[in-house]
Amino acid sequence: MIPFGKTIRLFLVDGTANGLTTAELSNWTGIGVKVPRIKVKDYGSRFEFQKPGVYILIGKGDNNEDAAYIGEAEVIFERLVHHIANKDFWNEVIFFGSKDKYLNKASVRYLENRLHDLATKAGRFKLDQNIPTRSELSEAEQAELEEFLANIKVLTATLGHKIFELLEETVETASLKEQTFYCQNIAGAKGLGSPSTEGFILFPGSLLMIKEQGSLTPSFKAERKKMLLEGTLIIQGEFYFLTKNYVLSSSSRAASLTLARSASGPLEWKTEVGVPLKAFE
Structure with a gap:
């Protein structure tokens, strides 16, 4: 319609x-x-x-x-x-x-x-x-x-x-509605998400690094701890498993939360074929 x-x-x-x-x-x-x-x-x-x-x-x-x-x-x-x-x-x-x-x-x-x-x-x-x-x-x-x-x-x-x-209704543009972006590292972390009118949606099933690096700020550490206590994150092997959609104010916050370090969202989030989010902005 x-x-x-x-x-x-x-x-x-x-x-x-x-x-x-x-x-x-x-x-x-x-x-x-x-x-x-x-x-x-x-x-x-x-x-x-x-x-x-x-x-x-x-x-x-x-x-x-x-x-x-x-x-x-x-x-x-x-x-x-x-x-x-x-x-x-x-x-x-x-x-x-x-x-x-x-x-x-x-x-x-x-x-x-x-x-x-x-x-x-x-x-x-x-x-x-x-x-x-x-x-x-x-x-x-x-x-x-x-x-x-x-x-x-x-x-x-x-x-x-x-x-x-519904969070699905906040995806920013028609060209992104069927597009899932990935944030990954060689250690095995794998975030799935998409931009939205509210910032960035991190999808359930995302695997987040447990080990936090020195560049991760105290506010991120506190947020991850809170998500764990509430059951939004659960421990699955060597990673945190995201149990439900989670909205963050920006793609960079979503990348930092996933990789447990300081990160640039427009560069870290990529399509399945490797096109960075920055190319869509």
Whole structure:
């Protein structure tokens, strides 16, 4: 499918990014709202808060990892007040409703289930909750809500949180989408990855050097230790084995993490036939 442009309107209600932000798309009856936890009660009387919708509580987990809770409500404000009293981890909420009477209890329960599914597959945030029950809807109703869901996904990312974005969707250009790059050395390390809009994705199955050289900075050593403790890296023979996709801010960071030394990503990462990443930039 050929991608098409979207016009998004963001409105800072207080004239500052620290207050309420609304997000709308052209020719869409839905509306997105982002607001800090400490200001939820200040805006409770606004119409967006008094309607049915789905919401994402966003904060940090016990290990300082990104964490979220996805829910639905017939009256958004009432549910958020409940969560203020009963859930401590979150500091911001994004929620979505309709400017007309399009959404009802069945439709928001369907959206809640689908958003949970998307977030689980993306694997970017820790979700500490049961799988929401999906409403039984007609094929036509589901098709309409899938379009609504696609707009929620776009606006959530626009509002600063890529909780629903698969890493595969961030690969930079069409010419790189089917291209895997390799970072290797004669000792047997073999990283696999690709550039993305977020920097560089290191793919699962990559083999990283365990022995660290003197040029590896303390920050890299700490990151590798953290990955090992979290299970992102496991020891496999003489190497660390990467268990899942891992995003780094640059190809050089990915190369250094793989080779356990200072490294230039544009030169170290190469296609299967030996063309360096630098040739694509």
